Amino acid sequence: MFRSLLPFQFHPSMRPLAYIVFCLMVSGCDNSPSAALTIEKSWVRGMPPGASMTAAYAHFRNRSTQPIALTGFASPQYASVELHQSVVVDGVSRMRAVPEAVILPGESLVLEPGGYHLMLIGAKADSTDAVEISVETGTAGRFHAVFPVRRATE
Numbered sequence: 369m370f371r372s373l374l375p376f377q378f379h380p381s382m383r384p385l386a387y388i389v390f391c392l393m394v395s396g397c398d399n400s401p402s403a404a405l406t407i408e409k410s411w412v413r414g415m416p417p418g419a420s421m422t423a424a425y426a427h428f429r430n431r432s433t434q435p436i437a438l439t440g441f442a443s444p445q446y447a448s449v450e451l452h453q454s455v456v457v458d459g460v461s462r463m464r465a466v467p468e469a470v471i472l473p474g475e476s477l478v479l480e481p482g483g484y485h486l487m488l489i490g491a492k493a494d495s496t497d498a499v500e501i502s503v504e505t506g507t508a509g510r511f512h513a514v515f516p517v518r519r520a521t522e
């Protein structure tokens with residue numbers, strides 16, 4: 369049915385199916401109801417061709433009974449992925465890197481425009497449909513999610 373998983377050249381009508389198939393193929397999938405950490409409402413800001421950076425957003429929810437530290441992020445499609453926070457300093461919006469974020473049991477870390485976001489740095493190719501991102505935690509293991517690319521017109 370698919371020629372390859374990368375670089376995610378699925379017809380738009382195939383995207384939900386592609387997501388599910390991809391989800392079944394990776395371990396620690398975010399949609400597992402038993403997962404300690406769930407990754408919901410994920411999306412990546414679509415950029416013009418050739419752009420090297422963009423931002424990713426999601427709701428990270430700790431469904432376990434222990435604190436979960438998000439210690440690192442990675443994507444096969446980008447050279448590096450950093451957790452950033454947008455803050456206003458002297459009336460100017462700036463971004464600062466957040467080396468580690470701890471989510472308490474039952475709490476969520478909400479990544480949304482104007483606040484926390486994942487900075488996707490050093491695009492290896494144009495990601496038109498989706499970006500695979502992995503999340504490293506201190507004790508709960510590694511989680512993967514496929515973040516759909518949302519274009520400006522959508």
Ligand SMILES: [Cu+2]
Binds near residue numbers: 453463
């Ligand atoms: Cu940033």
